[in-house]
Structure formats: structure tokens, C-alpha cells
Amino acid sequence: MYGNSAGPPPTRGAATVITLRVLYAAAGFLTCGLLACVPLFRVAVLRGRWYDWTAAWVSMPLSIACLAVVGSLPETDHRTDAAMAGLLLIGAAATAHFLVIDIRLHAAPRPFAGHQPPHAPVVAPHPGPVYPAGPYAPPPAAQHPVAPPPHHPAPARIDQVRAELDELSDYLRHHDGRDGHRQGGR
Secondary structure, three states: OOOOOOOOOOOOOHHHHHHHHHHHHHHHHOOOOOOOHHHHHHHHHHHOOHHHHHHHHHHHHHHHHHHHHHHHOOOOOHHHHHHHHHHHHHHHHHHHHHHHHHHHHHHOOOOOOOOOOOOOOOOOOOOOOOOOOOOOOOOOOOOOOOOOOOOOOOOHHHHHHHHHHHHHHHHHHHHHHHHOOOOOOO
8 A cells, every 4th residue: 555656767877877888888998898798687687688698607607618718828929919809809799788788778768667547447337136936026127327427637646546435445344344343333
């Protein structure tokens, strides 16, 4: 009943978004590819797709393996140059991938998946008392469909409060109808 407010979550300012974007991008490239997994994990968390997670997890051992080759072989060996080029390429690719995805995600409007206000409730007629069949039984009442009243747009907070009050009223009616006779009609 005391859930989140109906408004959308607060958004980050442009300066915060740019600062975070620069830090994630710098982590991949300025560490010579060693922390290339950081921007890739950020993309994986933002999008949640399996290939983003796979790329993030594969980049870690690949970066470590390239760094091990650079550290274990002499500088004059051609494999050292290839491993260092691989490290820089991994870092550059991770940074470019992060920037493209992050800019696309922040440019696209995100739908708010919070509380959706309910439509006007349709009240169904309650069944009356049951009469035995016979010549003196009253005819069955014709039930016409109840059209909902026209719904005027209201602020989201008011709709949320109305919905919560309706839930509370239904609960109290159900509770009083069940326990009211045992507790002295309270």
C-alpha cells in the first residue's frame, strides 16, 4: 500500500551522464585494455542480452592472457608486439562499443513501467435472493451491461491514491462480511 510514488524515477543530469561516460570509456582504453571488461559489463547490465554478458566475460581472460604474453616475453619478440596490439584493440573495441550503446540508450525515451492507473471500475449486479421455481416466482430480472462512466484524465498520484483506497475498501468489505458477525457487528 505504501509503495513507490507514481512519478518516473529521477533522471541524471547531463554533466553526470557525460562524466560517467568518460570514466567508463577511459577505463577500457587508458589501462591498455586490462580493464576493457568494465565498459562491457556496464553495457551488459544496461541491456541484459546474452551476447553482451558473453563479450564482457570473454574480454577478461583474453586481456589477462595478452598481458601475460607481454610480461613474459622479451620486448624484441614479435609476439609481444602482437599481444600489446591485441590489448589495445580490445580496449578500443570495448570503449567504442560502450559509447555507441550508451549514447543510443540515453537518446531513446524509456517507457515508465511503474503503477498504471486503473480504469473506472465496472460494478456488476449482485445476485438477489433465490426463489423456488413455481407459478408465483418473480420473473428473472433483465441484466443490462453497465457502461463505465467517462474517464477524465487526472494526475497519476490521484489515480494511485484512488486505486489504493479502492483496494482498502474491498478488503474492509470482505473482512467485515466475513468476521463482522463473530465480533459483535464491529
